[in-house]
Amino acid sequence: MADELVLLDFWPSMFGMRVRIALAEKGIEYEYKEEDLRNKSPLLLEMNPIHKKIPVLIHNGKPVCESLIIVQYIDEVWRDRSPLLPTDPYQRAHARFWADYVDKKVYEVSRKIWTTKGEEKEAGKKEFFEIFKTLEGELGDKPYFGGETFGFVDLSLIPFYSWFHAIETFGEFNIEAECPKIVAWAKRCLQIETVAKTLPDQKKVYEFVGQMRKRFGLE
Amino acid sequence: MAEEVLVFGAWGSPFSRRVEMALKLKGIEYKFIEEDLTNKSPSLLKYNPVHKKIPVLVHNGKPVAESLVILEYIDETWKDHPILPKDPYERANARFWAKFIDEKCLSAIFKACWGACWGEEKEHEKAEIEHEKAVKEVSELLQFLENELKEKRYFGGETVGLLDIAANTIGYWLGVFEEASGVELLTREKFPKLCNWANEFVCVTAIKENLPPRDKLIAYFRNRFGAGNASK
Numbered sequence: 001m002a003d004e005l006v007l008l009d010f011w012p013s014m015f016g017m018r019v020r021i022a023l024a025e026k027g028i029e030y031e032y033k034e035e036d037l038r039n040k041s042p043l044l045l046e047m048n049p050i051h052k053k054i055p056v057l058i059h060n061g062k063p064v065c066e067s068l069i070i071v072q073y074i075d076e077v078w079r080d081r082s083p084l085l086p087t088d089p090y091q092r093a094h095a096r097f098w099a100d101y102v103d104k105k106v107y108e109v110s111r112k113i114w115t116t117k118g119e120e121k122e123a124g125k126k127e128f129f130e131i132f133k134t135l136e137g138e139l140g141d142k143p144y145f146g147g148e149t150f151g152f153v154d155l156s157l158i159p160f161y162s163w164f165h166a167i168e169t170f171g172e173f174n175i176e177a178e179c180p181k182i183v184a185w186a187k188r189c190l191q192i193e194t195v196a197k198t199l200p201d202q203k204k205v206y207e208f209v210g211q212m213r214k215r216f217g218l219e
Numbered sequence: 220m221a222e223e224v225l226v227f228g229a230w231g232s233p234f235s236r237r238v239e240m241a242l243k244l245k246g247i248e249y250k251f252i253e254e255d256l257t258n259k260s261p262s263l264l265k266y267n268p269v270h271k272k273i274p275v276l277v278h279n280g281k282p283v284a285e286s287l288v289i290l291e292y293i294d295e296t297w298k299d300h301p302i303l304p305k306d307p308y309e310r311a312n313a314r315f316w317a318k319f320i321d322e323k324c325l326s327a328i329f330k331a332c333w334g335a336c337w338g339e340e341k342e343h344e345k346a347e348i349e350h351e352k353a354v355k356e357v358s359e360l361l362q363f364l365e366n367e368l369k370e371k372r373y374f375g376g377e378t379v380g381l382l383d384i385a386a387n388t389i390g391y392w393l394g395v396f397e398e399a400s401g402v403e404l405l406t407r408e409k410f411p412k413l414c415n416w417a418n419e420f421v422c423v424t425a426i427k428e429n430l431p432p433r434d435k436l437i438a439y440f441r442n443r444f445g446a447g448n449a450s451k
Binding site for chain 2: 050059062064065066069070072073076077089090092093094096097100101134
């Protein structure tokens with residue numbers, strides 16, 4: 001029986017990108033449905049009534065929500081190819097811990113930078129560097145967070161790279177100057193076909209964020 | 220080969236109790252190290268330098284932090300009495316609700332019990348409105364859990380699973396917060412299934428043996444956060 005897969009998503013969402021990369025890594029076909037987040041579809045509200053957020057993966061009519069939960073689901077269902085998580089329990093726990101760290105820290109601090117001004121913005125920038133310095137520490141000398149190959153933590157973090165140009169322009173700072181290792185890691189990830197094909201153009205994201213800022217009265 | 224399992228935790232924390240509950244369910248022996256959270260030990264800071272928090276599980280010298288990450292590690296390492304289902308969809312569901320409890324429920328519950336007392340606004344009327352909003356929010360969140368439980372004995376089905384353990388905050392600590400602050404949230408009329416579940420949950424041996432004494436916990440929270448929103 002053929003699998004039916006629908007992904008409810010929003011093109012600049014880092015969380016949606018995670019799922020798109022996972023599906024691409026596994027070579028899975030699916031139907032992509034773009035959501036207008038200011039006018040959410042009845043399908044989205046039906047499939048994620050609790051959070052009303054994207055991404056939602058609908059597999060044979062059954063919804064899975066929350067990006068990292070979706071990625072693990074994909075990894076467990078299509079377990080015969082391109083593993084996204086390591087097999088060893090300790091390494092899996094390590095990967096989950098760092099993906100959880102990215103979830104808890106990176107989105108909020110990024111948002112703080114492009115939605116605030118003055119002192120709050122400066123505080124956001126300082127926090128941003130602390131968080132990315134911690135991530136650089138975890139990366140160490142490895143080519144990827146997953147070691148020799150692109151893994152769960154890499155997948156959870158790389159979508160934010162498509163937002164870097166927007167964040168550093170509106171934040172008025174240079175990310176590569178402060179966090180060269182992270183940028184080098186990101187460029188390495190972009191050599192991977194599935195990542196390169198999934199991540200939107202940084203300029204496009206920058207324009208999108210510019211529009212959002214106008215709407216928030218920041219421009 | 221001898222195994223060494225350490226748990227760094229705190230007697231009153233639902234998060235560190237989760238780890239102990241899972242280990243007890245699986246019959247794993249461990250050594251518990253009580254942390255003074257106002258004076259964290261060098262060991263804790265060494266094992267969890269990123270968050271500097273409890274709980275931390277140390278298995279043969281290797282640390283695992285974050286209670287839900289630890290629960291999955293425990294389940295993958297010790298296969299007896301599995302706490303996650305085999306089916307990927309049901310696993311995703313359990314993870315979703317555990318995350319929901321941690322990210323949404325606790326902060327809402329705290330706000331409803333102690334929110335307006337903490338904050339800057341001590342003006343009575345404003346505090347009242349904020350309090351009512353917070354109580355309504357908790358009610359909506361608990362309704363989701365009530366609906367998720369359906370006719371099951373436990374969230375995990377016939378036996379206690381990861382989601383039941385993660386819901387220990389609802390199953391035991393919520394009642395403690397209610398009594399400490401005087402705010403009623405988990406009422407039998409509105410949430411009969413959840414109340415039944417909570418009663419069953421605290422009777423399970425591995426759970427019962429890992430609940431901190433109720434009076435001591437109530438006194439602790441009253442002391443720490445004040446007498447709560449209902450004491451006007």
